[in-house]
Amino acid sequence: MTSSTTTLAEPDGALSAGERTDGPLVRLPRRDGSLHALRLGAPGAWVDHPGRYASREVFAAAHVVADPFGDNTPGAPAAIDWDATLAFRHELFRYGFGVAEAMDTAQRNMGLDWAGTQELVRRSAAQARSVGARIASGAGTDHRGVLTTPDEVLEAYLEQVAHVEDCGSQVIVMASRQMAAVARDAADYAHVYGRILEQVSEPVVLHWLGEAFDPLLAGYWGSGDVDEATATFLAVVREHAAKIDGVKVSLLSAEHERGLRAALPEGVRLYTGDDFNYPELIRGDGTHHSDALLGAFAAVAPAASAALTALDAGDLATYDAAMAPTLPLSRHLFEAPTFHYKTGIAFLAWLNGHQRGFTMLAGLQAGRDAVHLGRVVELADAAGLLRDPELAAARWTELAGVLGVEG
Structure with missing residues (x-):
């Protein structure tokens, strides 16, 4: 012993x-x-922050709370404690964050099934409207089984996009495991994403989730080479910029993010998904900065709120001091x-x-x-x-x- x-x-x-x-x-x-x-x-002596921030757009990707009396064994339908799940979102709203709903933080592809996803988006969107908060929700293809062609992936995407829009939420177009499996080359990505962006009602957020977060997304955008994948990604963004509010990139590379955000068309935001380097990326370099859509903000919301409040006031020293811990x-x-x-x-x-x-x-x-x-x-x-x-x-x-x- x-x-x-x-x-x-x-x-x-x-x-x-x-x-x-x-x-x-x-x-x-x-x-x-x-x-x-x-x-x-x-x-910490944290202070509420009613309303959005002036200098940055920020979302916290929220988790879901399991019902402790439910059957939440692997493979079982999601049993969710709705009261606690929605109360946690109120906690994020009180600190000035929008909620990024039904993302990987909420266990998409890791326990949250389509029935649970639909109800989560519906309830959370209604809650956000009731308090005037911002919400964006993930639309993917995970409600379908094996898909064999890009057009089948497209059809699955459009079903989820329609649900998110019907609930009154902004759409986040999530990376799809099925797309990664069936796409033959960059042209398939351009076709599927182009058709989605032609049909959405309002500008969306495109989500590029790296394989560190989901190994089944390796080679997304048609190549295992990050530079080649980025070129394909940027081509889609540039062609459809009017339908894209921003891109959410989770590759955990500050260098890649700085290069990508400088190359984005005017008016397209970069929502950092870099949970390793977000303070410097949000702060910016004096020319460019990142906005944020982070799972980390679900854990550090009060301190991040203090930092962002200081950033709004132009107080970079206080921003750094609040964000660093x-x-x-x-x-x-x-x-x-x-x-x-x-x-x-x-x-x-x-x-x-x-x-x-x-x-x-x-x-x-x-x-x-x-x-x-x-x-x-x-x-x-x-x-x-x-x-x-x-x-x-x-x-x-x-x-x-x-x-x-x-x-």
Whole structure:
């Protein structure tokens, strides 16, 4: 049996945000079998931000809360706690974010079925309208089984686009696994996306999701070479710019994003999906900047709101100071295998009292281990993002005992 040791060292590379000496004590596991003792600090003094930001358009891609009484075993229809799911979206609205709905953060292709997707978009769009918030929702092809031709993929896309538009939401055209499987070359992508863009009612967001998030999307836009794929992508955007509000790119390369946003037609936004480098990309280089559509913002909304408020005021120093502590947390949440980042976001929502249990559709709460989750506690504390440290400590301790790390 591995013996455990305990220290009272602060988190690696960061101090607790609240500088408390009387906060609750938690013990967090390390890979070497030891326990690291941490006294949680006070949460940040976050302020609500009614309405949108002046300098950037920002969406948070929200997760869904599983019904703890539902059958959410792998392959089962999604059983969703609707009250908690919608309440979490209100939490994002209160900090000035639009909601990017039914995206990969909401477990598309990883537990959220088409029936659940339809109801999620319908409910969330109605909620956004009721408070005057912005919403955009993912339209893909995941409600269909095996598709064999690009035209079948197109038909599937148009069915989902119609549903999103009928609900009163802006459309995000998501990358499609079926498209990646059947497309023969760049011309097939140009054909399918061109037809979609000819038929949408309002400008959409095009989503390019990299294979780090979904390995089945390797070679999207007709090539495994990123430069060739980017050329195809840009050709589609330039031809249909009037129907494109922006592009959401999740390739986790700041260099690629800077080059792409400089090449976009005037009026087409780049919504960063880079959860590793978003502070610098949103800040910009003085000539170009990125807007944002990020799963990370579902985890760091209060701190990101403070940063964006400062950016609106032209206060770059405060922007940098507010955003900087969120980045270690985001990079940890999205570490490889990146597609399991959803587990950490749901875990943090549970620690913060936004849901009754740490359970997910398709049992995805098992996607990260105890050491990873303990580090989430540590980094969220350092960023001042544990809104009730006593509750977070109690919940972590209960879970740690179940996981066998004697928290």
